[in-house]
Amino acid sequence: MTTPFVALWADGPGSGAFLALPPMDTAFFGVIWSILGLFVGSFLNVCIYRFPEEDLSVFRPARSHCPKCDRQLTWSENIPVLSWLFQRAQCRGCKAPIHWRYPLVELLGCAVFYASWRMAPTGAYGVLIVSSVVLAGLIVATFVDFDRYEIPDQVSIGGMWAAPVASWLVPALHASGPVALSMAAGGQVDSVAALAECFAGMALGGGFLYAVGWIGSKLYGVDAMGFGDVKLMAAGGGFIGVKGVAAALIIAVVVASVFGILNMLRFYHVVRSRQRRRKTVNRGVMDAIRTARIFGRYLPFGPYLALGIGIVLLDWKDVLTLLPFGL
């Protein structure tokens, strides 16, 4: 599979001229790509920490500091996962604990780069790069949304700009998109057809969630859908196309519902055990249910959208068979 992008970098599919790496179908390439993912994960930690802060940029300051003692970290404190292990999850200067989320994000970076490599057809360097970068962005969106109930524009709006560019350069992204295929001459999806699928996916993804939010606000008078979710799904739709959007939304809703119910059960349990401690059990079950419903509802939706987009991006062929009505 030759795309314009690959042609820029490689002598031909699988030739390995890209960045002078070994051919893509070798295990050695997979190892190098996964280790690259570890270091990208390290950078994602910086993004997760700095994107929501108005006065911090990803590039300034260039070196990371300990948030407690403000000491600049040396190179040996910046080695993914290993530094955290060898320092026993402590800052070397002030002994402040370093959260396990830092190595977790690094391992996730490694995992999505590895998965992208396993998924990309041999020689499809463009697909490999786009998939790896998009999944990295989804990791950032997920953790910032868990922390702050917002999705950084750098990911959502950045993704909305990146999707058309990526689709134009790597039409193979939309090789099975219905819009792209309907425009493709002789079944070969070119840049124009891929771009059409990209815009259709963005419109469907963003438009659907916007409509859900609008209906929700009319029915219940509350903002049911954050605009960050709308932008994230629009960006994601640009990479996975219209069929991908349908699959991603189904995954997101199902998984979010499961976690939403578990979250309500957790609050119910907390309220009930507090009632038992205070000997106010007779106040009853209804009280507990009411509290659980109010507090259990507040879950960010972005991480589930990110999960849906990510799964479809990695394994769209198998996921699409799960869709009802043979979509």
Ligand SMILES: [Zn+2]
């Ligand atoms: Zn410190």
